Amino acid sequence: MTEQQGRGIIERATATKERPTLKTIAFMTGLGITTVSRALKDAPDIGAETKERVRMVARQLGYQPNRAGVRLRTGKTNVIALVLGIDEEILGFSNQMVVGISEVLSGTPYHIVVTPHAHTKDPMLPVRYILETGSADGVIISRTEPDDARVQLLIEQNMPFATHGRTNMEQVHPYHDFDNEAFAYGAVERLVNKGRKRIALLPPPAKLTYNAHTRNGFLRGLRDFGAEEVPLHINIDASLGDIRNAIEQLMRASDAPDGLITASGSAAIAANAGIEAAGKHVGRELDLVSKQGTPILSWIRPEIITAYEDVRQSGRELAKAVIARIDGVEPQLLQSVSQPIWGD
Template identity: 25%
Template sequence: MPTLKEVAKYAKVSITTVSRVMNEADKVNPETRERVQRAMRELDYQPNRVAQRLRTSKGYSKLLGLIIPDIQNQFYSSIVRGVEDVAYGKDYAVILCNSDENPNKERFYLDVLQSESVDGIILPPIHQYSKVVEGLIESGVPVVCVDRKLVREAVDTVVINNEKGGYLAVKHIIDFGHKRIAILTSSSQFSSFEERLTGYKNALNDHNIEIDNELIKEGDPRSTESAYMFTKELLRHDNPPTAIFATNNLMTLGALEAIHEEQLNVPDDISIVGFDDMPWARAISPPLTVIKQPGYEMGRR
């Protein structure tokens, strides 16, 4: 494997210049930078990232940490793709971790990412009042929240207007004459679900529809199973809902499975509106109504 010294000799520059090209390329003369980069390609030189982090005066590791709840959730995989595309374009690598909505696992990966000297961490915090993430920010680690907020910290955040999205979803249902509207949501520890629930309640209040707590079901946002069971329960109620607002893509899938098993048709027997833009939603006949959440663009931002 070629060494830094051999790259410098091949490119007819100093070792310092080669190091600067790897760590602060924008400060190197373009012609020299191209000569060094060409030498690295032709010699198949692979920089040692650990040594590179130790050498650079600014401490840039060219590594980003990304913690998401579950890569199998298509919405989060879209976010990952957006983050990675931008990072790769800037010569950054991404360390990906799955928290599974487990605070202990989130804490473990935050510690690992800090030990790897990442330049910053991107995550949807499991809890909107997370003391662990708050402490990370206060220690000076650059953090960006995506999809969810931290309430007590001023931190860069990429989210949609979840409350408005929830309101529009329920207003759409109401406009079709529905008054018995259930919601499949999750714990208020997640800012996104709390805001969508607020939008649901505001829409009902604005249209003089009484809020029935029996129609509000909180389940696991990572699986279809809890939504499936809650939908079964709702449909077998003495006074079942005529419409359901499912607040993420997996809940929508679980609800649809239960509706199908009960031999009901959408929208003839029951209406449903989902959250998150899902390619498969357009394959359903008639196409499913959803509130679009552009995961890829959120990741890029």
């Protein structure tokens, strides 16, 4: 059968608008259903020519495996659930994470399903839902806490998972993290090299593990480079408006800092607005250091000192880790930490 002939038959077959099945592909190719199924699974005993013919017809039909049927036959969903925050975020962090995960899953039978969640709600809710409904073969979670109840539950339920961020728990589990301690330490070093000595930190929320990592690096940097902290009583989970107002108030004070470090790119934009509202400017009265997952900060304010966090790569590492865990790889072999890439 030529490709043109096959397309003509397929167009007539799909005119009925019925969902194509393995039986449809078998009819179109003249092969048995078992052969078609094994060809789509890249079975080694099926010839390359047969596989290509089956795949061509499947593509033209728009064939997609019936997940309900797959689950009945195998007990698997072929779904990786990403529990993702839906809070105010304007610099593409979530999108980059999803893209990275999708790049890895595209070469596997797995599909990503995003389970949105607000940080103001009970973080256990989405994880319990996934476990109770059996709606995924593996889970990726973020915003980890030192003693994370979600991690404990996933381990108890024998659900393969990976976390974006570490915990302080005795249980070993897969994770990928960004070295926030190295970021904060390097941020202080760069500010001091610019002559800044009074530095404020806009940190992650205190309940999250990476708050401790960030503050450890910050305080170590202050000690090693001879700077002092200017207290700032707000964190990056506050609304952008609240961050802007808090930074404006801080910068109008007589003891305003001459350096500021933020733990997120979105917070840096709000902080910059607060600095300018106070009549001051980054690169003049003070310097600002921030993480960024896209180059937007560098575009809109080149004066901001930036450290790049490759969130897309984080997504790739997390996807590879959770698939490997599904395949039985030991969790201690599935742990990684990426380093900040400085823009200077």
